[in-house]
Amino acid sequence: MSAKDSADVDAVARVGLEKLGYKQEMSRSRGLVHILFMTLAIMAVPYGLAAPIATSLIGGGPAVMIWGWVLVSVLTQTLALSLAEICSKYPTSAGAYYWCYRLASPRTRVLASWINGWLTVVGVWTIALSVTFGTAQLIVAGAGIYYPEWIATAWETYLIFLGVTAVASLFCLFFNKHLPAIDIICACWTFLGILVILICVSIKAAAGRHSISYALGHFDPSYSGWTPGWSFFIGLLPVWSPAYTFSAIGMITNMAEEVHNPSEILPKAITWSIPIGALSGVVFLLPILFTLPDVAILLQVSSGQPIGLMFTLIMGSRAGGFGLWFIIFGIGMFCAISISCAASRATWAFARDKAIPFHRSFSKISPYLDDVPVNALLLSTVIQVLLGLIYLGSTAAFNAFVGVAVMCLGASYAMPVAISLMNGRQDMHDAPFNLGRFGTTINAIAVLWIMFAMVLFSMPAVIPVTRVSMNYASVVFVGFGVISAVWYLINGRLYYTGPSIPKESTDSSESNRSTSPLRM
Incomplete structure (x- = not known):
């Protein structure tokens, strides 16, 4: 696209944004x-499947990992x-x-918007936290x-997190x-990394090779303590966690x-990212499942993070294991950068609509740092640190971060979709990206699916439950809900009137809903 064409497209986008109620404050610099690639960086498929691999092993092993x-x-x-x-x-x-x-x-609309906005910002804060x-x-x-003799203390892990x-x-x-x-660069690193892991793991297989029936069908729920059926779904925790794979696509x-x-671009990016991510996940998982070391040994790692030992055993050397580990680590760092960026934009947008305390400060855009919402970024970062x-x-905190992020983001995504369904999808008839007769x-x-996932991520990975193995996601979720409710009673109901919508747009939307057989 030439500079002139790009300027013309941006001018149209600016007018469209003004019709939605906002002024253009940031530079448009991203194409399809x-x-x-930012979506794929946030998904970080190899990192998302490898970092929490212990949960999949506990939930049942290879069958859970591939078919889940x-x-x-x-x-x-x-x-x-x-x-x-x-979005279109x-x-x-x-x-x-x-x-x-x-x-x-x-x-x-005002209350629904307030609830959804707080679900969104809590979700993006906790998802960024779970990645870092x-x-x-x-x-x-x-x-x-x-x-291997070093066991990191909680303080040491926290300092590394900082x-x-x-x-x-x-x-x-x-x-x-x-x-x-x-x-x-992240996309290139990821795809080349998957290729390197595929070749190296397939060639070395120092821990032995498994049959196709084991790689695709072995299922052992004994480590979780749950019944086989529920254990399978518990094993899905890593593959639906917003910090690790698909649930941060929004x-x-x-x-x-x-x-x-x-x-035009955002709908394409959202929809294309899933099949691309799914295919890369299959290519990443299969060689590992065919060469997987003994599960009991992997689950004995004191840190609860067996990926380093797994790669070392597969490669037959520390150097080989470290090399594959470094690929995953690089993907994790790229993901942390991209997801922190997106989290700051969500925080800034909510502050712009006067829904966050000290919103005037957190809605400012820095003219000195390339249109960065500095204060919103710092707020997001400070909350993660706290x-x-x-x-x-x-030490069960990490599972809580993951779980509350799934619950918050899942609920925030489900709300507008559910409202649209209840309105008979009347507002979607003129959407540029339209699902047509299959939309309902x-x-x-x-x-x-989101409703089921929210229940799933409230559950502990193993039973019987102890203070350490307890999943505190529901506690954190309710805690943030209480905080947002109290702030609404103190301040929100007095000052938050929802996004600034041009009157003609509001009248048009209300006219569409008035013909709907179902109304909120």
Whole structure:
């Protein structure tokens, strides 16, 4: 695209954004390739499948890992299609809480938008936290390859987490204009890394090789203590965690105001990312399943992170194991940068609509740091640092971060889709990316899947439950809910009136809903 064509497209996008109620404050610098690769960077498939691999091994092993991945990929595609449709009509960084406001009835829109907005910001904060924290645990696992006798204390892990968080935040602060290029580098690193792992693991197989029946069908739920059926779903925890794979796909909508022609590009990026991610996940998993070391040995790792030992045993040497570990670590760092960037945009957008305390400060864009919402980024980072302190009291904290992120983001995505369904999808008839006659079925499957996932991520990975193995996600989820409710009573109900919508747009939406057989 020439510079003139790009300027013309951006001018159209700017006018479209003004019709949605906002002024253009950020530069549009991302095309389809950039935003698609950013989506893949946030998904970080190899990192997402490898970092929490212990949960899949506990849940049942190879059968859970491969077929759970396929199942989740198919179900998540319905969510991606549903979000892409709504996003194509309302491409703004406000994302899901804006959609709820536009789709809900006048009687419920403000409260629905408030609830959704807090679900969104809590979700993006905890997802970014789970990525940076998971990368810190990955560093501990990498050190364990050469120093197996070293057992990191909670404080040592927390300090490593602070280092990872600092690196990600510094990139977002000072290299914002280079982030699209960094996302492209991440994509190249990921795809080449998957290829390297495929070749090296398949050739070495120092821990032995398994038959196709084992790699694709072995299922042992004894480690979890759950019944076989539920154990299978417990093993899905890593592959649906927003920090690790698909459930953060909606976060790129928070980048809408930095994308050329967002009504066309964002839906493509969201929908294409799922099959690309699914295929790369299969290619990554299969060689590992055919060469998987003894599960009992892997689960005995003191850090609870067996990836370093797994690669070392497969490669037959520490150097080989460290080399493959480094590939995963690189993907984790790229993911931390991209997800921190998207989290800052979600925080900034919600502050712009006066829903966050001290919103005037957190809604500012720095004119000195390439259009970075500095204060919103710092707020997101500080909250992650404070939440990370939970780990000092309970090593089950990481599972809580993952679980609450799934629950919050899943609920925030489900709300506008469910509202659209209840309105008979009247508002989606003129969406540029339209699901047509299959829309109702696709939307319904997406909502039901998210509801089930929210229950799933409230459950502990093993039983009987102890103080250490307890899943505290539901506690954190309710805690944030109480905080947002109290703030609404104190401040929100007085000052939050929802996104700033032009009157003609509001009248049009209400007219559409008045003809709907079902109304919120």
